[in-house]
Amino acid sequence: MSTATEVTKSIMHLARAMKTPTIGKVFEQLADTARDEGWSHEEYLAAVLGRQVADREANGTALRISTAKFPTRKTLEDFNPDYQPTLRRDVLAHLSSMSFIPKAENVILLGPPGVGKTHLAIGLGIKACQAGHPVLFDTAAGWVNRLSEAHQRHGGLNAEIKRLRRYRLLIIDELGYLPFDADAANLFFQLIAARYEQGSLLITSNMAFSRWGEIFTDEAVAAAMIDRLIHHAEVLALDGESYRTKTRRELLETTTPTTP
Numbered sequence: 001m002s003t004a005t006e007v008t009k010s011i012m013h014l015a016r017a018m019k020t021p022t023i024g025k026v027f028e029q030l031a032d033t034a035r036d037e038g039w040s041h042e043e044y045l046a047a048v049l050g051r052q053v054a055d056r057e058a059n060g061t062a063l064r065i066s067t068a069k070f071p072t073r074k075t076l077e078d079f080n081p082d083y084q085p086t087l088r089r090d091v092l093a094h095l096s097s098m099s100f101i102p103k104a105e106n107v108i109l110l111g112p113p114g115v116g117k118t119h120l121a122i123g124l125g126i127k128a129c130q131a132g133h134p135v136l137f138d139t140a141a142g143w144v145n146r147l148s149e150a151h152q153r154h155g156g157l158n159a160e161i162k163r164l165r166r167y168r169l170l171i172i173d174e175l176g177y178l179p180f181d182a183d184a185a186n187l188f189f190q191l192i193a194a195r196y197e198q199g200s201l202l203i204t205s206n207m208a209f210s211r212w213g214e215i216f217t218d219e220a221v222a223a224a225m226i227d228r229l230i231h232h233a234e235v236l237a238l239d240g241e242s243y244r245t246k247t248r249r250e251l252l253e254t255t256t257p258t259t260p
């Protein structure tokens with residue numbers, strides 16, 4: 001039988017070896033609580049591991065960025081606002097301060113393909129991770145898949161929407177590229193309604209609000225959704241030429257020899 005001090009020392013050593021310092025810090029105090037409250041071994045283990053994970057989430061920008069599932073890395077610093085003359089820089093600066101997240105406000109980026117909506121969405125998402133906010137990114141189609149999978153499990157939709165509360169910012173990219181059927185529109189609406197004044201959404205779309213009825217195949221659903229989304233929101237309309245075409249054209253112009 002090893003003594004209590006030996007066990008304590010051994011746990012401290014193992015926690016260091018596993019690079020889980022929080023475990024080393026909390027296991028004794030939680031063990032006292034566990035004894036007082038009659039937790040099972042499993043409950044105690046879950047509590048200890050939970051604290052470690054919570055600390056990591058609170059401290060780890062890198063972990064948050066990988067959890068966010070960004071499709072690529074894009075930063076706000078790499079975004080050249082000169083290509084977006086109508087984009088107000090003060091608004092962009094305000095958004096990058098991340099003050100919209102604690103207020104559960106939304107950001108809507110509208111504009112044709114190639115103008116930098118996804119770039120800005122990822123850039124703002126990374127800023128949010130750096131500021132300590134858990135973020136989750138997916139395309140509109142991806143979100144609908146996730147919600148309908150949850151919906152197929154009994155009581156799963158509510159559980160999933162509840163689970164998503166831990167993310168202070170949900171990014172929904174490419175709303176409007178694919179129309180939703182009535183079921184998908186309904187699931188999507190439930191997500192929007194649940195987030196209203198509770199947590200931020202960042203949505204990008206190639207469709208102006210006036211055409212959202214086409215996305216959701218129902219004007220009333222679209223109107224109810226827009227109403228909730230824009231009540232507390234910054235709406236940015238990006239326009240101009242696609243950055244992809246523009247850079248390609250500029251490249252062609254500078255490499256095409258001028259005819260004498």
Ligand code: ADP
Nearest residue numbers: 078079080083113114115116117118119243244
């Ligand atoms: P959208 O989502 O609006 O279709 P993207 O964000 O995918 O457009 O932008 C297309 C490409 O152009 C990406 O590689 C992006 O990084 C780049 N891009 C777009 N706008 C800018 C900008 N203002 N400054 C720097 N890169 C940009």
Ligand code: MG
Nearest residue numbers: 117118119174
């Ligand atoms: Mg995009």
